[in-house]
Amino acid sequence: MSGRFVRxxxxxxxxxxxxxxxxxxxxxxxxxxxxPKYLAVNWEASGGGAFAVIPLNEKGRLPDQLxxxxxxxxxxxxTDWSPFDDSLLASSSDDGKAFIWRVPEGFTLRAxxxxxxxxxxxxxxxxxHSRKVGHVLFNPAAENILATSSGDYTVKxxxxxxxxxxxxxxxxxxxxSLSWSGNGSLIVTTSRDKKLRIWDVRxxxxxxxxxxxxxxxxxxxxxxxxHDRIATxxxxxxxDRQLGLWDIRDPKEPLGxxxxxxxxxxxxxxxxxxxxxxxxxxxxxxxxxxxxxxxxDKFEYLSEYKSGDPQRGVAFLPKRGVNTHENEVxxxxxxxxxxxxxxxxxxxxxxxxxxxxxxxxxxxxxxPAMSSSEWFDGMEGFPPKIDLESIYxxxxxxxxxxxxxxxxxxxxxxxxxxxxxxxxxPVKEPAQPSAAALRGPLPSMKEQTxxxxxxxxxxxxxxxxxxxxxxxxxxxxxxxxxxxRHAPSNLATKHPEPAKVTSASPAKSTSFPSxxxxxxxxxxxxxxxxxxxxxxxxxxxxxxxTSSKAADSMEQVTLQEIKGMLESQNKTIYxxxxxxxxxxxxxxxxxxxxxxxx
Numbered sequence: 344m345s346g347r348f349v350r351x352x353x354x355x356x357x358x359x360x361x362x363x364x365x366x367x368x369x370x371x372x373x374x375x376x377x378x379p380k381y382l383a384v385n386w387e388a389s390g391g392g393a394f395a396v397i398p399l400n401e402k403g404r405l406p407d408q409l410x411x412x413x414x415x416x417x418x419x420x421x422t423d424w425s426p427f428d429d430s431l432l433a434s435s436s437d438d439g440k441a442f443i444w445r446v447p448e449g450f451t452l453r454a455x456x457x458x459x460x461x462x463x464x465x466x467x468x469x470x471x472h473s474r475k476v477g478h479v480l481f482n483p484a485a486e487n488i489l490a491t492s493s494g495d496y497t498v499k500x501x502x503x504x505x506x507x508x509x510x511x512x513x514x515x516x517x518x519x520s521l522s523w524s525g526n527g528s529l530i531v532t533t534s535r536d537k538k539l540r541i542w543d544v545r546x547x548x549x550x551x552x553x554x555x556x557x558x559x560x561x562x563x564x565x566x567x568x569x570h571d572r573i574a575t576x577x578x579x580x581x582x583d584r585q586l587g588l589w590d591i592r593d594p595k596e597p598l599g600x601x602x603x604x605x606x607x608x609x610x611x612x613x614x615x616x617x618x619x620x621x622x623x624x625x626x627x628x629x630x631x632x633x634x635x636x637x638x639x640d641k642f643e644y645l646s647e648y649k650s651g652d653p654q655r656g657v658a659f660l661p662k663r664g665v666n667t668h669e670n671e672v673x674x675x676x677x678x679x680x681x682x683x684x685x686x687x688x689x690x691x692x693x694x695x696x697x698x699x700x701x702x703x704x705x706x707x708x709x710x711p712a713m714s715s716s717e718w719f720d721g722m723e724g725f726p727p728k729i730d731l732e733s734i735y736x737x738x739x740x741x742x743x744x745x746x747x748x749x750x751x752x753x754x755x756x757x758x759x760x761x762x763x764x765x766x767x768x769p770v771k772e773p774a775q776p777s778a779a780a781l782r783g784p785l786p787s788m789k790e791q792t793x794x795x796x797x798x799x800x801x802x803x804x805x806x807x808x809x810x811x812x813x814x815x816x817x818x819x820x821x822x823x824x825x826x827x828r829h830a831p832s833n834l835a836t837k838h839p840e841p842a843k844v845t846s847a848s849p850a851k852s853t854s855f856p857s858x859x860x861x862x863x864x865x866x867x868x869x870x871x872x873x874x875x876x877x878x879x880x881x882x883x884x885x886x887x888x889t890s891s892k893a894a895d896s897m898e899q900v901t902l903q904e905i906k907g908m909l910e911s912q913n914k915t916i917y918x919x920x921x922x923x924x925x926x927x928x929x930x931x932x933x934x935x936x937x938x939x940x941x
Contacts, residue, residue: 360397361404361683364388365656368437370420370477371519371561371610374656375684376432377676378424379664381446382684383432385419385656386411392419392436396463397684401452409452410460414442423479426661427486427711427726433503434465435476441469441491443503469501471508478518484527484726485718486711492518498532500544502715509719512542512549519561525569525617527712528723529591533562533575541573541591545721553594556585556601561610567637568617569725574642576611576624579603581932584611586624586635588642599641600924606935614659618704619672621645625657632657632675632687648687652679662706667735670695672702698735705730705743 365374366385376383382397392415397405417437425431430446442465454460474494482488487503494517500510516536523530529550530542539555542548556562556577564575575587575597584604587597604611609628616623622642625632630650635642654677665671666688673689691702708729713722733741 356683357403359679359683359685360402362407363395363397363405363683365678365681366418367681368418368420370437372421372478372656373612373658374678375658375676376422376424377658377660377664378429379661380429381424381450382658382676383422383424383434384684385422387681388413391416392438393462394419394422394434396432396446396450398451405452408459410450411462412444412465413462414444414465415440417475420475421478423481423489425481425487426483426707427709429709433479433481433489435479435491437475439470439472439474439476439493441472441476441479441489441501443467443469467503467506469503469506469508471499472497478521480521480523482527482718483523483525483707484712484724485715486713487715488527488718490521490523490530492521492532498530498542502719504715510544510547512544512547514540520563522564522566522573524566526723526725527718529566531564531566531573531591533564533577535561537562539564539575539589539594541594545719551591551594553596556587558582558585560608563610563613565613565615565622567615567622570637572637572640574613574615574622576604576613581935582606582608583932583935584626586611586642588640600928602642603928603931606939612657614657614675616659616662616673618662618706619702621673623659623673623675625654625675625677627655628653630654630677632677634689648689650677652677652685654678655681663708663729663731663734663740667698667703667731670699670702698732700732703731708740708742710742 360382363384364387366387368385372385374385380399382399384395384397386393386395388411391413393411393413395409395411412434415434415436415438419434419436421435423433432444433441434444435441444463444465447463469489469491472491472493472495476491476493478492480490482490489501489503490498491501492498496514496516498512498514498518498521499508501508512530514532514534516534518532518534521530521532528544530544532540532542533555534540537555537557539553540549541551543550555575557580558578560578560582562575562577564573566573571591573589573591575589577585577587579585579601583606585601586604587601588599589597604624607626607629609626612625612627614623614625620637622635622637623632624634630652631647633647634645636645656678658676660674665674669688670691670693671688672691675687676684677687679685691699693699705728707726710727712724712726728743729740730743733739
């Protein structure tokens, strides 16, 4: 996908939501949240905190007096919609409480007879934090499970039905951002102490605690759907905005290091779309939304929606709410001047009268994978998916067979990979490069093949060179296969091709990011070598055995020397690549410093 395949559509003013008063509170939050029916907006209200709920079909200028959702005694800081009930939402406030609300049936902002519509009150209250509650986030797989973060340095996990806190995740500083894994068993947080923590929630303990972005400003995090990857945005010590991609199995440092975005001072809000495998980044204080495609275990920049209207808050619509008739793949809602909300559609420009299945893979529907009690008992899994083609003609959502992936409790994070992925553990070899080296910025294997082949060619027999050339085209780390001679076969070993671990995926789109999911690491798996006793050797004449053994022994020693040279060359290339990367980073920082000084 590239910029020419997807265009961002800016709506006219009459298609926006005008005459609203967005909260001016300085707490770092998205300010708006969306689902296929409603928008929730943090409201600038007096006499306690409030927020507004706007039906998506009521566009244009809104009435001066709106029915607000009131109940908090202080300003509302965050809201979140239930992923399985479009009328249920949660809110958090500076008063240290979280409330649960239900939108009344037939809710509207415009009364027929100019009668003031009554405000809406909460249906339940969640009390347990001692300081302000900054974030609320529903579990994406289990019904009625809610996470709240607070200024008391804790994240609490609530059973909404029982109105009780069941689990507590203790931090050492204020939590700035949090995100659930796709199956709802893990949670990742960023905090003011500049640490990134991955939690096994039901164990109430962090599985990993690693340094995150080192800048003084806030950092954000989002889990990348069913992948075992997370994406973070933050700042460097030089106040440059950064993007990081992390492997939850080994999160000591981001894959490929932090990617510098720009030097703008606003926080970057990340949003992940599991259908198109795209990451959207919306910056606070600027009007741009850039998007990246996740492929080959890295983010590839695609294009950018640019606008002169700065935004303080952004929300993205769940995929089941997009307009499939217009080939809309994503829709965002951005606040403008704290007075109106503007929709921004991301559209694939095609002329087609039928459903475009290549850009609309199955998406998560409104049915949970499990109940709250089952989740607390240890069950985990991904919620069932629906086929958007069933909605295209106005029918009821049809569940995709086999899309609900349930599993029993997985005891440790080392085995909590998505059920959709089957990972093979490599057998460790003393002389093989580590997995980190394989992920590092090494040159292409093909670039090294010719010189290696030339180095080993002088040991081949002239009459067998053509047949052996095909066998020597394996990967860089593979040792060339020895030439068969009339000698005991216990000197010959066979090295198989590296096995690539992949997972099943939908069909790949030709114009928009493919929903293909592939295991990011292609690790070589060493096969067991044949036993010397089990091999059969040709019968040689007594007079030739001694000379043959000596020749083969010399050949084996020479092959070991070649292998050592290859390993040394591999390590040297990797070290030089790291130095080059550091130097490039220093040059970029110096350029930025010179630009700022000018």
